Amino acid sequence: MVTAAVCAVVAGYRSYAAIAEWVADVPAATALALGMAADRRPSEAMIRRLLQAMDPQLLTAAISVWLAGRATATT
Template sequence: MLALAACAVLAGAKSLAAIAEWAADAPTTALTALGAPSREPTGPTAPAEATVRRILQRIDGDALDDAIGAWLAVRDPQSAQDAGAAEIAQHVRWHWGIENKIHHVRDTAWTEDTSHVTPAPPPGPWPVSATSPSEPSDSPGTPASPPLSAITHATPPDP
């Protein structure tokens, strides 16, 4: 079921219903290769949306992450200390190939880059008088700050 769901998402499915629809439209050879249950003599059967939902909700994400990490470690056990520069460069290129493909899927399947949310414009300049008034205060008993021209800034000494 995980392989089937992964293929559906890579093909553009954005919901559990879309995963089930993709599976229903998949050719029988793909369903067989992805482990769909076979009902003789009709062949493999695509799972219904409720089945997809129940199975995917039961998956422990941390356990799945550990299992994939262990599979990758067995597949490529070499450490970075043992690898030469050319091998490390090859791994980096391979990794970025995967990253680019994932980014493409996120752009096309989830339309991530088409967001029209724009940040609010920055606030205007803060009035100087709000933090350090240069005129005497109208409130009795409130001392006035020195004028801005009277404030000097020390310059750091030359190194």
């Protein structure tokens, strides 16, 4: 679900409601690729609780490490 929220933000969705809307509207194949059941998407409340419980510095660090690994793998 975190990956889906990150994808929504990258796509320009900023509020919890907008992120939930993006998650609800992605095609079934995309939902499955993001680790969600195609027929069961998280609600706005669930997304909000998850994101509020996360440490933003740890998320930033994790994404940075992942991006650095991707950059190294393609060079």
